[in-house]
Amino acid sequence: DQQVKQNSPSLSVQEGRISILNCDYTNSMFDYFLWYKKYPAEGPTFLISISSIKDKNEDGRFTVFLNKSAKHLSLHIVPSQPGDSAVYFCAASGSEKLVFGKGTKLTVNP
Amino acid sequence: SAVISQKPSRDICQRGTSLTIQCQVDSQVTMMFWYRQQPGQSLTLIATANQGSEATYESGFVIDKFPISRPNLTFSTLTVSNMSPEDSSIYLCSVPTGEGYTFGSGTRLTVV
Numbered sequence: 001d002q003q004v005k006q007n008s009p010s011l012s013v014q015e016g017r018i019s020i021l022n023c024d025y026t027n028s029m030f031d032y033f034l035w036y037k038k039y040p041a042e043g044p045t046f047l048i049s050i051s052s053i054k055d056k057n058e059d060g061r062f063t064v065f066l067n068k069s070a071k072h073l074s075l076h077i078v079p080s081q082p083g084d085s086a087v088y089f090c091a092a093s094g095s096e097k098l099v100f101g102k103g104t105k106l107t108v109n110p
Numbered sequence: 111s112a113v114i115s116q117k118p119s120r121d122i123c124q125r126g127t128s129l130t131i132q133c134q135v136d137s138q139v140t141m142m143f144w145y146r147q148q149p150g151q152s153l154t155l156i157a158t159a160n161q162g163s164e165a166t167y168e169s170g171f172v173i174d175k176f177p178i179s180r181p182n183l184t185f186s187t188l189t190v191s192n193m194s195p196e197d198s199s200i201y202l203c204s205v206p207t208g209e210g211y212t213f214g215s216g217t218r219l220t221v222v
Contacts, residue, residue: 004152034210041218043116043202044153046210089153096141098204098211100152 003027004092006101014109019077021104023090026071030092030099035064035075038087038103047088048075080108111207112137116214123193123221130189131217133203138183143211144176147200156201159186193221 005024013019021035031052036044050057050064050073057064063076077084085108090101113136123129133142144156156176157167165178180186190197198221203214 002152036210036213041119041215043114043204043213043215046111046212049209091153096206097143097155097158098153100154102150102152 001026002101003030004090004099004101006088006090006104008104009102010105010107012107012109013080015082016079019075019080019084019106019108021075021077021088021090021106023073023075023101024071025073025092027092027094027099028071029094032093033064033066033073034091034093034098035062036089036091036100037084038089044089077106080106082108082110084108112139112205112212114203114205114212114214116203116217118217119215120218121220123219125194125221127193128189128191129193129219130187131201131203132187133185133214135184135205139205139207140183141206142180142186143204144178144186144188145202145204145213147202147216149199153202156188190219193219195221197221 034049035047038044048062066073087103087105089103091098115134117132142159145153147153155168156171157165159165159178159180161180177189201217204211
């Protein structure tokens with residue numbers, strides 16, 4: 001049973017436009033959510049996080065939105081750049097352990 | 111945040127053999143996590159390694175198959191034992207740091 005789901009395996013956007021990556025979770029005990037970016041042959045790199053007491057967190061071009069009632073979070077990247085092309089993982093935690101989604105491969109076209 | 115050196119970066123191994131993966135952290139950390147990413151799948155937690163105590167394994171993972179050592183607060187190893195092609199995956203170590211968790215660069219294992 002997958003507790004964290006990223007239903008879009010891939011997403012393609014034009015440079016300068018907005019990228020929206022979505023994530024759904026089922027476990028109501030999760031209280032901390034993270035997004036990671038992964039390039040080939042590298043480990044995941046922490047991008048941004050949000051606590052369940054917030055509904056939005058912003059860091060430069062990256063904004064994460066949390067809708068607790070819908071058990072849904074999204075990552076917005078504005079404006080998208082070709083260097084943002086990578087696999088993005090959503091992760092959730094209710095303790096020290098992280099539960100990951102399967103990832104969404106983002107391609108930003110010049 | 112912490113910097114993790116993970117070795118080897120990749121290996122091709124014969125079935126029935128074992129491979130030991132090492133992670134060295136540039137600072138002392140209490141907890142270290144080991145993950146597996148099978149092709150097309152998410153990262154799955156194998157076990158949590160605490161210094162001075164036995165590792166805690168997640169459901170579906172056993173110590174005989176994935177023995178872990180944690181001799182000090184900066185180092186850990188994961189051994190993949192008696193390998194089969196189904197063990198072909200990326201293996202990663204991770205430590206909690208600040209807002210998130212820092213990961214090693216991963217070990218891409220292919221079992222033939």
